[in-house]
């Protein structure tokens with residue numbers, strides 16, 4: 529009798545405590561994940577040709593944005609941004625990797641560099657989403673993450689209400705070269721960010737690397753607003 533009760537009790541508990549997908553509320557098969565495979569698989573990739581046709585910021589050789597910045601994308605990254613669900617960032621990076629073609633890149637002299645946050649913002653938030661995305665990319669692409677080559681020296685105000693020109697001004701001299709930068713070691717830098725909008729942030733970061741002799745700079749973002 530005790531066992532029957534125990535089973536019912538456990539069934540009851542699991543009914544309420546099995547984690548649900550943060551996007552669609554479906555019960556998760558893998559209790560370690562926070563978003564179900566169905567939701568992840570519905571993300572719309574931007575066709576490769578189209579991703580290359582975006583206005584290219586002057587300091588970048590290429591920008592590759594992987595997913596369309598639609599409602600689903602925003603729902604997936606919301607818990608990463610506002611509820612501290614760091615695993616989403618890593619998973620996003622892993623899923624982005626499948627769409628990136630790096631055949632012409634010498635991986636031994638390439639690094640993945642997330643767009644750094646200012647130390648004050650980093651303290652407030654506790655983590656940098658772009659770091660997490662880079663960790664996911666590194667797992668599959670086998671290009672190492674290097675966070676030491678670039679630093680944020682200006683705590684810029686939020687860009688959401690600024691137009692393209694204001695964004696550019698806002699980002700001027702926001703970045704500086706990092707303490708661990710070593711030009712001889714690096715041929716290609718992949719700058720990693722979450723969303724590509726006007727490209728002003730990425731362009732400002734790329735400018736610093738360019739001025740310090742990096743030849744190839746390619747932006748990789750999880751999404752691009754169309």
Ligand SMILES: [Zn+2]
Pocket residue numbers: 549550551552553554563564565566567568
């Ligand atoms: Zn779901």
